[in-house]
Amino acid sequence: MAVTIDDVAREAGVSISTVSHVINGTRFVAEATKERVLAAIERLRYEPSSVARSLKRDKSQAIGLLITDISNPFFTSLVRGVEDVASRAGYSVILCNTDEDPDKELSYLRVLRRKRVDGILLAPTGTRQPYLDALVESGFPVVCIDRPSPGRPCDAVLVENVAGARAAVEHLIGLGHRRVGVISGLAPVGTSGERLEGYRQALRAHGLVEDPRLVREGNSRLDGGYRRMLELLDLPTPPTAVFTTNNLMTLGALAALQARGVRVPDDLAIVGFDDFEWAIVLRPRLTTVAQPTYEIGETAARLLLERIEKRSDDPPRRVLLPTRLLVRESCGAGGQPDEQELEDVFGRAVARPSDLEPAAR
Amino acid sequence: MAVTIDDVAREAGVSISTVSHVINGTRFVAEATKERVLAAIERLRYEPSSVARSLKRDKSQAIGLLITDISNPFFTSLVRGVEDVASRAGYSVILCNTDEDPDKELSYLRVLRRKRVDGILLAPTGTRQPYLDALVESGFPVVCIDRPSPGRPCDAVLVENVAGARAAVEHLIGLGHRRVGVISGLAPVGTSGERLEGYRQALRAHGLVEDPRLVREGNSRLDGGYRRMLELLDLPTPPTAVFTTNNLMTLGALAALQARGVRVPDDLAIVGFDDFEWAIVLRPRLTTVAQPTYEIGETAARLLLERIEKRSDDPPRRVLLPTRLLVRESCGAGGQPDEQELEDVFGRAVARPSDLEPAAR
């Protein structure tokens, strides 16, 4: 593993600067020389060291990506968006899972700074992080995703949480529900509060008073949704509809309903925040507030690369992406029929089974 | 961003070697000096450059992770396993999605070598990759995950695909099915062939002859499962049971069944390879061959770190992890009841709703 530019230079009978210039195309080199150099590179299986290059250029061609947990489908898709634009632009992505733990967040931020990543993309844990503030303050490229920075403002790519949540709850109210419960996420996380706010706005807009017993704070994970839903069901007067504010809690809540034999939507209507690809196979199909997860990742990565490459000191930008209410059966009001949605997802296979892609055998 | 060890040395009134030794705890430093140095570091917000360190030590404290696609739940969980053990050991993880494309694979391998990662974890695309062979040949730490290397053998963490698939199909046969179809994955990918082999072994073991029309090769993605299932349904004599060889195709197949109004398991029984956490909310619940996805990641990362740190030239090791057949309703033979499984997943909340974790409000 120790073949260096010197080895190549020796092998090709030229100086190291020539080799360097051949590699980087940074000055004219005679065709013949160039070929000898390339041949030597080939022969020695030489790969220039990005480490040395980074040291010299003060640029690592790598970005850090801090998210809560890659297992959450929301982040999974977002990460893919980030990776796609980063790699296309020649950047590597260093993945870090914080689990909403400010200590982990801090330690990863440190590691990333030591590694001299060119920029950082993060879904900040709710707690204020002085280290992060200092980083942003110093002009280091940082873009927040999914949630705004709890400290010093920086670029952020967010979705319209309040409006999305409000639309979801208003839809339920429009269907006649008067006792609408909510299972919200962890309080310190910005999005939880916003979605809860959307819920409240919807109630207020329709002259309903909030019943505190119908408002439950879950842990944003499967079991949180499960537990809180059981609690709601155990109330003397349970809600007739429930809004869950993230995908994992929605699934947990559904599990609870199934465990108790509660029928959806007849006994209880449900709408969740954040759609996921395979929700299509759930029955009844789930009504959700869909977030453009992949696009969030793409957009954030693009913003970050811009900052990195322009070193611009523009004021913090904030991109707000819209959500989309996908009305399906779980809320009691059927949306488009199955066939239509399947067609959307898989193409015209359903509509015209005759012209299927030919079988492999 | 440019505070270096020299700045710290100057600020503390010591030499750079002393600073270095304080940071690394690599030789004794008088308590007083040490404190001055630490204070200076604090004051200047100094973070030592891993880039320079890597250059000097010829060690990057980073590993590359090449997978097909982070959006596939199988890899999602695996990645988390890798990240957990890597970060605990002080390594960063560089994530790369190959999409089963050998060209992407090659280009990522190059990038990773240039970045001088200390080792590589990869789910190799099926095609032979001379570059990879050379890497392994040279003794560079490489561990394959999910599939064995198509070229020069190296460490690998795999699951018992043949046995798992065979068990799944034998279970169906045991339930009386005689026309069992299979939707297998892309041919060049090793696991597809093994699972297909398991299917064949099961048929043979029970004296059934293979009907080629019941064997379909999908693309390992949602739409592949969807399309192939439609084809199977359109046969003059459709199968009475189907085995799908990966999670995404299983979901696609389910979507197809729902689109056609085929009832599971009454009209058609189904068993899929690869369980996923939220399968618990599907109705009927899905019978699956569960792989220990997280453990695969953990184990592979551990093997890799071992190779990296011992620089051992042991012969390639191959770890085979067992699968587990989770019998649920979709195959027609109910397994344990809902409550039991929910309890397994969420703890005793179901069993004794009285001692629920207290509500947040």
Add this chain to the structure above:
DNA sequence: TTGTAGGCGTTATCAG
């Protein structure tokens, strides 16, 4: 058209 040499920020080997 090509070569020489200084320096990027560390670590580690010598001295002292």
Add this chain to the structure above:
DNA sequence: CTGATAACGCCTACAA
């Protein structure tokens, strides 16, 4: 107990 200083592998001004 602490300091100089020579690498590590590359890029790039400056020379030729």
